[in-house]
Amino acid sequence: MPAEVKERQYQGKVHQLSRDMMNAWMAxxxxxxxxxxxxxxxxxxxxxxxxxxxxxIHPIFPEVxxxxxxxxxxxxxxxxxxxxxxxxxxxxxxVKADMxxxxxGGMGPGTKMPYPTVTLCNYVGCNVYVKWFEHLAAATGxxxxxxxxxxxxxxxPTAADVRYVVKQIEELIAVLERISKKKxxxxxxxxxxxxxxxxEEGYARSKDLCKGSPAPFxxxxxxxxxxxxxxxxxxxxxxxxxxxxxxxxxxxMVAEGVGPLSxxxxxxxxxxxxxxxxxxxxxxxxxxWGAVAVASTYSTVGGIWEWGFRHDPxxxxxxxxxxxxxxxxxxxxxxxxxxxxxxxxxxxxxxxxVIHSIKSCRLFSAGQGDMREYFTxxxxxxxxxxxxxxxxxxxxxxxxxxxxxxxxxxxxxxxxLVAA
Amino acid sequence: MKVEQTIERxxxxxxxxxxxxxxxxKESHPGGRAVACFPVWSPAEVIHAGGMLPLGLLGAGATxxxxxxxxxxxxxxxxxxxxxxxxxxxxxLKGVDGLVFSNICDVARNLSSIYKRNFPHFHVDxxxxxxxxxxxxxxxxxxxxxRRLARGFEExxxxxVTEPSLAKSIELYNAIRARIRGLYAFRIAxxxxxxxxxxxxxxRAATQAPPEEALSRLDDLAAELPAREGRPKDRIRVVVxxxxxxxxPLGLLEVLEEAGCYIVxxxxxxxxxxxxxxxxxxxxxxxxxGQSYVDRAVPSCTRHEGREPRAKGLIEKVRRSRADAVxxxxxxxxxxxxxxxxxxxxxxxxxxxxxxxxxFEEKMWTFERTRNEIETFVESMLxx
Numbered sequence: 001m002p003a004e005v006k007e008r009q010y011q012g013k014v015h016q017l018s019r020d021m022m023n024a025w026m027a028x029x030x031x032x033x034x035x036x037x038x039x040x041x042x043x044x045x046x047x048x049x050x051x052x053x054x055x056x057i058h059p060i061f062p063e064v065x066x067x068x069x070x071x072x073x074x075x076x077x078x079x080x081x082x083x084x085x086x087x088x089x090x091x092x093x094x095v096k097a098d099m100x101x102x103x104x105g106g107m108g109p110g111t112k113m114p115y116p117t118v119t120l121c122n123y124v125g126c127n128v129y130v131k132w133f134e135h136l137a138a139a140t141g142x143x144x145x146x147x148x149x150x151x152x153x154x155x156x157p158t159a160a161d162v163r164y165v166v167k168q169i170e171e172l173i174a175v176l177e178r179i180s181k182k183k184x185x186x187x188x189x190x191x192x193x194x195x196x197x198x199x200e201e202g203y204a205r206s207k208d209l210c211k212g213s214p215a216p217f218x219x220x221x222x223x224x225x226x227x228x229x230x231x232x233x234x235x236x237x238x239x240x241x242x243x244x245x246x247x248x249x250x251x252x253m254v255a256e257g258v259g260p261l262s263x264x265x266x267x268x269x270x271x272x273x274x275x276x277x278x279x280x281x282x283x284x285x286x287x288x289w290g291a292v293a294v295a296s297t298y299s300t301v302g303g304i305w306e307w308g309f310r311h312d313p314x315x316x317x318x319x320x321x322x323x324x325x326x327x328x329x330x331x332x333x334x335x336x337x338x339x340x341x342x343x344x345x346x347x348x349x350x351x352x353x354v355i356h357s358i359k360s361c362r363l364f365s366a367g368q369g370d371m372r373e374y375f376t377x378x379x380x381x382x383x384x385x386x387x388x389x390x391x392x393x394x395x396x397x398x399x400x401x402x403x404x405x406x407x408x409x410x411x412x413x414x415x416x417l418v419a420a
Numbered sequence: 421m422k423v424e425q426t427i428e429r430x431x432x433x434x435x436x437x438x439x440x441x442x443x444x445x446k447e448s449h450p451g452g453r454a455v456a457c458f459p460v461w462s463p464a465e466v467i468h469a470g471g472m473l474p475l476g477l478l479g480a481g482a483t484x485x486x487x488x489x490x491x492x493x494x495x496x497x498x499x500x501x502x503x504x505x506x507x508x509x510x511x512x513l514k515g516v517d518g519l520v521f522s523n524i525c526d527v528a529r530n531l532s533s534i535y536k537r538n539f540p541h542f543h544v545d546x547x548x549x550x551x552x553x554x555x556x557x558x559x560x561x562x563x564x565x566x567r568r569l570a571r572g573f574e575e576x577x578x579x580x581v582t583e584p585s586l587a588k589s590i591e592l593y594n595a596i597r598a599r600i601r602g603l604y605a606f607r608i609a610x611x612x613x614x615x616x617x618x619x620x621x622x623x624r625a626a627t628q629a630p631p632e633e634a635l636s637r638l639d640d641l642a643a644e645l646p647a648r649e650g651r652p653k654d655r656i657r658v659v660v661x662x663x664x665x666x667x668x669p670l671g672l673l674e675v676l677e678e679a680g681c682y683i684v685x686x687x688x689x690x691x692x693x694x695x696x697x698x699x700x701x702x703x704x705x706x707x708x709x710g711q712s713y714v715d716r717a718v719p720s721c722t723r724h725e726g727r728e729p730r731a732k733g734l735i736e737k738v739r740r741s742r743a744d745a746v747x748x749x750x751x752x753x754x755x756x757x758x759x760x761x762x763x764x765x766x767x768x769x770x771x772x773x774x775x776x777x778x779x780f781e782e783k784m785w786t787f788e789r790t791r792n793e794i795e796t797f798v799e800s801m802l803x804x
Contacts, residue, residue, distance in 0.1 A: 086765050088750075088758040090496065095759070123551055123724075127525050130551060130724050131759035138729070138763065146724050148552035150561075151523055153545075160564030161548075167557030333533035333546075359496045362755065363526040366501070367534045370492040374537070387494065 005290035006262045007283075014217070014246045018225040021238055026113075032058045033114035038180050041116035041136060045301050046124035046149065046328030048320050050196055050235040050311070051172060054189040055180035060116055061232055062136065065101065066094040070276035070391045078104065079392055092360040093391035095132045102139045115140040118179050120172070124149045125330035126363045145175055149324045152332050157325040165321040190313035192235040193320075197310040202243020203230045204305040209250045210294045211348050213267070214259030216250040220270035220293030221283045222260060231302035265290030266412060269344045271297045271337070271371070272356035272364050277393035285402055286354075289409040293354075295344035297337060300329040304340070334367050338374055345381055352382040352412060358390045382415070384408040423644045426637055427618050430625035438475055438507070441628050442515035445473050453577045455518035458504065458528060459665040460722050461549065461691035462520045463709055465593050465699075466570050468631060469586040470579035476627030476692070477519060478667050479503040482783045484510060492534060493527075498753040499782045500666035501527045508539050517577065518543040520569070523551075524665065524722040525756050543576035545569055551724040553714045562710025570706075586705040592631055594698040599638035600626075601693065604685070606645055608741045611657070611682035613650035617673045623689045624667075653682075656744045656801050659737050660686040661764070664720065666751035666782050675787040676747065680798035685741040687720075694718055721756040730760050731767020738773055744801060745774040747794070752781045774801060 032039050039058045042049060052059045069075045078100030079093050085103060087096045106112070119142045121133035130146070137144035147168050150161040173184050203226055210219050217223070226246065233239040253259070268286070270293040275282050286292075303309070309327040312319040325331060329340070341353060353375050357365045368385060375381040386404050389395035433441070442454035455467045456477035464474035480503035488509035489502040507513050519542050521532035529546070536544040547565060550558045570581035600623065607614045622641065626634035660676065664687040676683060695716040700708045717723060719733025738746060746768055750757035761777065768775050776797045778790055 086762040088761070090753045091755060091758050125526075125529070127523065127529070128755060128759070131756070134724065134730065135759070135763065146552045146726075148550055148555070148724075150548040150565075151529065151546065153548060154568075158564065158568060160561055160568070164550075164555070164557045164561035168552060168555050171555060334530045335533040335537050338537075357494060359494075361526075362497065363529070365494060366497050366527045367493055367530040369490075369494060370534045370537070373492065 003263070005265065005288060007287050008258070008260060008262060013249050014222075015225050017242055017245060018228055021233055021242060022228045025233060029058055029060060029113045033112055038117040039114045040176075041119045041133070041142070043122050043124070043126070043129050043133075044231045045122070045126055045129070045330035046324045047122050047231065047302060048147070048169070048324060049232070050189065050192045050320060051169065051176065052120070053192050053235045054185065055176045055182050057118070057176060057180055058114075059232065060113060062098045062132070063094060064228070064232060065113070066097045066391055067276045069097055069101070070393075071279055073277060073393070075277060075391050076393050090359075092128045092132075093389060094360055095128060095135070097391050098132070099135055099139065102136075116142045118142060118175065119144045121146050122149065122324065123147060124324055124328060125151055125332070126361075128361075128363070143175070143179070145172055147172060147324075149331060152326055152336070157322075161325055162318070162321055165325060166317050169317050169320060186316060189316050193311040193313040193316055195237055195240040196235045197313070198240035199230055199234050199243045200303065200305040200310050202240070202247050204308075205247045206243065206250050207295065207299070207306050209247075209254055212254050213349070214257065214261070214264035215267070215292055215294045216253035216259055218260045218293050219299060220274065220296035221279075223296060223299040224274075227299060227302065230305075234302075259292060261287060261290055261292055263290045264292045266352065266409065267292060267294045267348065267350045268352050268354050269293065269295045269341055269348065269350045270354050270356065271341060272368070273298045273358055273361060273390040274356065275358070275388045275396050276390055278388075278396045278398070281398060282388075282396075282401070285405045289405070289413075291409060294348040294350055297329055297340060300340070303328045330363060334371065338371060341371075341375070342379065345379075352384065352408075355383065355385040357385055357387045359387070359395055360389050360391055382408070382412055423641060423648055426640055426644070427621055429637070430621040433625040433628050434621060436628070437512045438477065438628065439511070439513045439515040441475065442473060442517075445630065446515065449473070453517040453573075453579065454515060455520060455543075455573070456513065456516050457691075458519065458521045458531070459500075459691055460522070460524050460720060461694045461713065462522065462547070463566055463569065464631070464692075465586060465589040465709060466566055466581055467520075467573070468592065469589040470570065470573050470577070470581040472518075472573065472577070472579060473630060475516065476624070476689075477504055477507075478624070478627065479782050480507055480512070481667060481669060482785055484512065496753055497527055498666055498751055500751070501531045503782065505531060505535065505538075508535060508542075513542075516542070518545070518573065520545050520547060522547040522549050525754070543572065545572050549723070550714055553724070554726055558714055559707060559711045562713055563704065563707040566706045566710050583705055586709070587701055590699050590705055590709060591701050592635065594701070596626065596631055596635050596638060597693050597695055598698065599635065599642055602642055603638070603645075604693075608684050610650065611684055612652045613648045614645060615677055616660070616683035616686065617670055617677065620670065620673055620688055623692065627689065627692055654802065655680045655682045656798050657682045657684045657742060659684065659734070659741060659743045659746045660688070660749055661734060661746055662748050662750040662754070662757040662761070663688055663780070664690040664722070664757070666754060668749060668751075668780050669782060669784050671787050672749070672778075672780050672784065672790065675791045676794060679791050679794035680802070681747070681794065684743050685737045690718060690720055721760040729767060730763040734764050735767055735771055735773070738768075745776070745797070748775060748777045750777075750779055752779050
């Protein structure tokens with residue numbers, strides 16, 4: 001019987017720094033609520049937060065609010081509140097938790113947040129974003145800007161796609177000038193994009209370090225510490241510095257040969273978002289098997305930086321458009337995602353793929369059965385598909401999940417023994 | 421041809437698998453290509469202008485048993501996505517050469533690329549239809565997107581889609597849409613002479629036949645229908661809203677009518693009658709068609725309409741058709757319809773318009789509970 005695997009309870013600098021920075025951001029929003037400074041609601045996926053930052057408009061991320069409420073086990077009453085006014089049990093629970101918050105007279109996970117001055121729908125693949133922000137704008141009375149980003153349906157975006165997005169960015173800039181009462185300063189945007197590029201470089205380098213064994217952090221469960229700085233705080237000096245620190249920390253761990261668990265027995269790629277209401281419980285189901293995520297797709301919803309793309313201060317608007325069009329998971333097809341995962345399995349030397357299929361987000365999940373077919377039957381990669389939800393605790397069935405996860409890793413362990 | 425005979429012909433047509441329809445058309449069009457369009461709107465004109473046969477890919481209803489597709493798509497995914505994929509697995513699209521999907525929802529988006537992966541012999545295109553209708557760049561973008569679609573057909577099938585041929589196809593489809601608008605106006609005026617079950621079959625047949633044939637049938641109907649007998653019954657007038665993609669079973673429409681409703685407006689086959697007025701026939705036809713998608717569009721859950729309240733289009737529909745109530749019929753798991761239900765319901769309540777929610781699935785086959793609900797709703801209005 002192998003020794004029991006334990007989490008090292010690693011909470012190092014990365015975790016603490018990330019928490020401090022996110023708290024500081026929330027405090028800024030709370031202050032904006034009191035001072036009336038302009039705020040902009042925006043989505044995580046392939047976002048253009050740098051544009052808001054260029055006008056000193058504080059970004060609000062309703063998805064972050066929703067996930068924070070879920071982690072704090074506060075999502076269900078909000079979801080039920082939304083269902084009372086007619087939202088269906090089949091609608092995305094992120095949206096319901098967010099709208100439930102408004103219906104309960106609040107905004108923000110614990111901290112009081114301002115209503116957005118502008119609701120900037122960065123429509124990057126996810127069709128629910130359109131509905132969510134239509135409802136959000138109506139509920140808050142804020143100005144809605146629909147930034148329509150053509151889906152990546154050809155190998156590269158067409159010239160027409162790029163022109164259309166750049167044109168809309170120019171139109172958005174005019175709106176932001178009016179709202180913030182500030183003239184657009186392209187040099188300020190270039191400076192912000194240089195910070196973005198530095199953070200992107202650090203995030204990519206951190207992920208690259210997970211190619212080593214043991215990986216210095218869990219690229220699914222621990223990546224959340226980096227997703228705040230890369231998606232929410234990107235474009236600030238603090239975020240760029242944070243990733244410098246993260247790289248230093250992870251390089252040190254690689255040199256010491258330590259990872260997040262006492263022993264790394266299985267290297268997995270995880271596809272899909274986590275079940276936020278049961279984040280810790282779900283993690284424990286893998287920890288006991290010594291399974292560490294060496295790569296994940298969820299950590300690329302905001303941007304895929306590991307293949308080399310960086311925002312370019314020399315081509316500010318064009319590079320923002322390129323990132324929204326091509327360099328994020330959500331604006332690419334599910335089959336393109338197969339290619340991304342295949343690369344992870346090969347280059348990060350993973351033993352298996354775990355698909356966490358969530359009901360709320362069809363963009364992620366619709367068709368993951370086909371993904372499983374592809375990886376098991378065509379590539380021979382051991383693949384586990386489990387279902388729950390990222391926000392709605394009613395869909396998390398711990399016993400069922402444990403059975404499936406245990407059976408999968410038992411079988412994988414057996415295969416390893418036989419192969420040895 | 422008498423109305424009943426025409427409708428019978430429609431019924432026969434829609435009972436045929438899509439692939440068989442395509443194969444039959446090809447017998448008289450050697451070397452021809454057939455392209456099926458998933459809801460909601462696809463530019464059938466572009467397909468027709470290339471000498472191809474545009475068809476509607478509308479799922480399989482209860483006609484096929486899912487043996488492959490339900491292992492690809494989870495239980496919480498709508499039926500039309502699964503049954504449309506199943507048609508491919510069971511070879512029932514043999515004869516169809518191309519498929520067109522668009523950004524109506526996340527499921528349709530994923531279905532498009534999964535189709536392409538599993539059936540590489542199909543030419544599959546995915547259209548990104550504009551969601552920002554006020555941008556100064558939207559008309560150019562839409563024109564370019566339609567040209568890209570045309571180029572794809574040209575490269576895949578060796579056809580040519582020229583501007584003059586597209587202008588002619590636009591005229592043909594303008595005529596079809598005008599006839600359909602006429603049928604809708606007729607049903608508003610005299611719903612006792614044209615049931616929605618019949619109208620449904622007429623419209624569905626129009627998506628499963630060459631447009632020239634569909635136009636001829638619609639002309640026959642326009643000529644014959646006014647003389648049809650029909651005694652008004654004691655029913656309430658309703659708008660049916662939500663079935664713009666997955667197809668409601670005919671049994672559901674029958675139950676709605678039998679339970680005491682005249683359906684006087686609906687969003688069935690919305691994409692095949694998308695434009696509120698004719699697409700301009702002059703100038704660059706790609707631009708005319710693309711621009712019309714944006715500024716001549718019927719209200720739809722799948723298109724962002726700026727700051728227009730989502731309920732506005734529905735309320736106008738109620739007023740225009742002199743309806744007494746709205747029956748929401750979102751398909752199970754349909755996010756666009758289910759999301760829009762909330763602001764639409766709120767809008768109706770502000771206006772004092774009664775409404776009822778009836779979810780459906782295309783493979784649904786028992787309707788007794790639904791009948792009961794609708795009868796109760798109708799009675800509550802008739803005897804109020």
